[in-house]
């Protein structure tokens with residue numbers, strides 16, 4: 001049996017840990033990957049989706065041109081954009097694959113690795129042993145049980161970025177989370193008829209109510225929303241795909257050219273047979289990690305989507321740093337999730353950090369500060385209607401507990417708040433720091449000026 005100092009599952013965040021170690025000539029590493037090299041973010045997640053969102057935003061701006069007395073008619077070539085994004089991802093992924101294959105101290109296994117015993121993994125019928133194991137095996141699309149789905153065929157984010165050749169004329173997107181909305185937004189801007197089918201009463205249910213409603217209000221101009229509807233059955237009819245969905249008023253059907261499933265993420269841990277090595281998982285199959293990113297098995301560390309906590313690339317990167325320090329640097333660094341941010345790149349954007357208002361209320365006496373974009377000079381210039389910044393601080397200490405921003409560049413504006421959440425001064429610094437007039441950031445500062453009893 002071949003023995004390694006490190007076995008790494010996944011070529012995304014695991015590589016953050018392996019890269020700084022691999023210069024050591026004494027080290028021998030096995031890397032196992034069952035998909036394109038580079039991980040989800042590069043090959044079928046953040047990067048290709050944002051490469052689609054940017055041209056979508058250009059189209060959206062052109063749609064709004066009339067409001068600013070500009071006559072702009074434009075037609076996008078969505079197929080060319082898809083091709084360009086897929087080509088880019090493929091080239092980057094192949095580059096990573098080549099460097100993994102050619103590295104003298106790395107053995108690269110392109111297969112689904114399965115634990116067969118303590119620290120022992122089967123790779124294509126061969127067993128390998130690892131002293132330290134990095135379980136960074138990410139997540140995969142969750143496929144809901146809908147009759148006929150396998151017969152009719154469907155896309156997930158994977159096919160979207162690996163093989164979709166044409167922007168479909170019409171599409172049913174099952175799911176109303178951020179992946180559904182970002183990809184739907186792109187398709188709608190490329191001229192596709194997009195139907196979002198969400199069984200919950202509203203889209204983006206994990207976001208603040210006002211924020212998700214503003215997104216739905218704006219995107220309803222370009223997309224059809226079927227909230228409170230559960231897709232129950234799909235079938236083929238005269239070259240089309242028929243999707244049946246059940247709502248309050250019974251069953252309705254729509255005919256579309258394509259179906260995209262975006263109903264959340266599922267773990268890979270069953271296929272990886274993690275329980276054979278004594279790694280504990282929770283009731284949904286996510287790996288249980290402690291505050292040092294240790295699994296229940298000594299020497300086996302986990303980071304990223306596989307623990308099912310905060311499934312974002314920046315979190316996976318952060319957690320991989322903790323693994324690096326604790327597993328290889330002799331440190332005992334605790335993970336700190338007090339200021340985990342995320343952003344949704346739709347129109348408008350939503351960005352949030354830390355606690356929601358509901359959560360903050362349960363744990364603290366709070367002050368809330370809100371300010372609308374349109375009440376600042378730049379917001380007015382942009383005709384940003386009803387978009388806002390909302391901050392929540394602890395009444396006693398003025399420590400920032402959380403924030404939500406919905407509107408243009410929300411993902412950028414929120415960084416100002418995130419950074420403060422890592423300082424001592426927090427809200428105080430926001431008051432004192434001069435803000436450029438009339439830049440968009442004024443809306444953030446004024447939300448703090450506006451703090452009131454919550």
Ligand SMILES: Cc1cc2nc3c(=O)[nH]c(=O)nc-3n(C[C@H](O)[C@H](O)[C@H](O)COP(=O)(O)OP(=O)(O)OC[C@H]3O[C@@H](n4cnc5c(N)ncnc54)[C@H](O)[C@@H]3O)c2cc1C
Nearest residue numbers: 010012013034039040041045046113138304305311312313
């Ligand atoms: C469409 C989409 C858009 C997204 N956009 C954003 C965004 O804008 N910003 C953001 O922060 N996050 C975004 N994410 C989430 C982000 O991509 C993930 O949180 C992150 O990439 C996870 O990294 P990881 O290191 O956990 O897994 P990765 O290393 O990226 O993936 C693990 C790899 O291991 C493979 N694997 C699993 N089991 C095995 C096995 N047994 N043997 C071998 N290989 C195995 C998997 O197939 C996978 O390729 C997006 C996700 C999707 C789907």
